Ligand SMILES: O=c1ccn([C@H]2C[C@H](O)[C@@H](CO)O2)c(=O)[nH]1
């Protein structure tokens with residue numbers, strides 16, 4: 001297993017690019033793919049509030065756009081709180097490309113604080129293999 005600190009650093013760098021003028025709540029996320037690459041993203045808000053999207057969603061879009069479809073682990077960091085678990089929608093989006101064993105690293109400003117599995121965050125999930 002790779003040291004998740006590189007994933008934390010990528011999430012933190014992505015958070016610095018967040019566009020969050022409406023909530024003033026910047027978030028960064030980074031994914032390590034099955035191919036071993038890191039894909040990161042930030043939240044992108046909108047004056048029409050529901051049109052904004054999460055950092056995890058941005059990172060997933062980067063991964064899929066690069067041709068990868070398997071998430072091994074995810075790191076998430078927010079500027080205002082120590083540990084931010086992904087929202088419900090992002091849990092489902094991560095599930096699309098991950099498994100119950102996918103590791104989710106919750107970070108503060110200095111690094112990983114807690115690691116949970118997607119199975120813990122989204123038990124009895126409806127996944128793509130269930131269709
Ligand atoms: O896991 C999360 C939770 C929230 N946000 C964003 C959405 C919105 O822009 C801001 C406040 O909810 O934080 C994320 O990017 N990821």
Ligand SMILES: [Zn+2]
Pocket residue numbers: 054055056057086087088089090091
């Ligand atoms: Zn989300």
